Amino acid sequence: MTLTQLRAFLAALDKGTFTAAADELDVSQASISELIVRLESEIGAPLFVRASRRLVPTSAADELAVHARRTLRAAEDAVSAMRSITSLETGVATFGVSRNANFYGLANLVQEFHALHPGVRIRMVGLNSYAVAQSVNEGEAEAGLVILPVPFEGLRYEPLLTDEVFFATAGPRPSQGRAELEDLVEAGMVLYDAHSGWNDPTRRQLLDRAQGEGMRLEPIIEVEQADSALTLVSAGTGATIVSGSLVRAGRIPENVQVFPFREPLTETLALISRDDAPVSLATREIMDLTRRLVAGSQTA
The missing domain is CATH 3.40.190.290 (D-Maltodextrin-Binding Protein; domain 2)
Known part of the structure; x- marks a missing residue:
């Protein structure tokens, strides 16, 4: 499970379609689809029901979303902390x-x-x-x-x-x-x-x-x-x-x-x-x- 997969998953969850998620992340729809398929394979459960117009999240998606958002926030905090050590643009001295x-x-x-x-x-x-x-x-x-x-x-x-x-x-x-x-x-x-x-x-x-x-x-x-x-x-x-x-x-x-x-x-x-x-x-x-x-x- 990678941060890229989690970002693709949350984008699809929030936007409702692979196409909108791809636009949000500035990648191709095929890339979003592949990332989600690999993520589903890793966790052993489907994350979406592919309806005709909009993705319908499963119970596994609802559970994963909580952890995915927490993980991405932690990763962003870590990047911010490292930037404060290596730059003079942000941070607290x-x-x-x-x-x-x-x-x-x-x-x-x-x-x-x-x-x-x-x-x-x-x-x-x-x-x-x-x-x-x-x-x-x-x-x-x-x-x-x-x-x-x-x-x-x-x-x-x-x-x-x-x-x-x-x-x-x-x-x-x-x-x-x-x-x-x-x-x-x-x-x-x-x-x-x-x-x-x-x-x-x-x-x-x-x-x-x-x-x-x-x-x-x-x-x-x-x-x-x-x-x-x-x-x-x-x-x-x-x-x-x-x-x-x-x-x-x-x-x-x-x-x-x-x-x-x-x-x-x-x-x-x-x-x-x-x-x-x-x-x-x-x-x-x-x-x-x-x-x-x-x-x-x-x-x-």
Whole structure:
């Protein structure tokens, strides 16, 4: 049983004659007739009673029609899915981005991609690097941009850049202009990425460092956005950490100073995708744009 046979059968069923079915499929009447005869031979039952003016479907035809339509729809869906992988005309590109993505030059990512490929729908998902990596790991997103490290195996990692993380305070200057973890703890930690908590890669680095030094980390306030944390710090409520991307973007309040840590704290920005799953052409194009925009943000 072939898709061609099923198409011929459904055309004959819907049009009522072999002649009309042949016109519908742009083939000869003899071809339609031969396909139907072969199909009847394979299933071992007649599909039509050949009346003088119109084909009369048998009970076998009524039963086969349900499966034939389902099979052809599945075949069409498969073709559409493959086209989305191999073309930039249709399909959906699902890409995950984490916090601060705009500060690495990605503010125009969606706009640029849509202008180039208006037929492709775009889904940008995620908030924190952990959530983005989880969505890629579970197949919800094809690829994403995250801060490393993330605790998922089976992902392909492509580091793009490493950025320094700074101590930010409106209080006293750290000794010799370089901060210790104790400075953050003593000032009172105001941390962002409250939803992800210690799953956040940068916060996880702080926790690992604290555990290695026998210290306990307990934020006095947790918020979701870095800007919110900086507003609190500017008002004299504790201290926080900020990536170099926010410093370069001028997002630090005037009365807040930033200092490097004595033992440098860094974030590595990376593209991720699954090792065991193909990435559509559309998503590969988004990844290429991301590489270019991130590289440009470092030379701007």
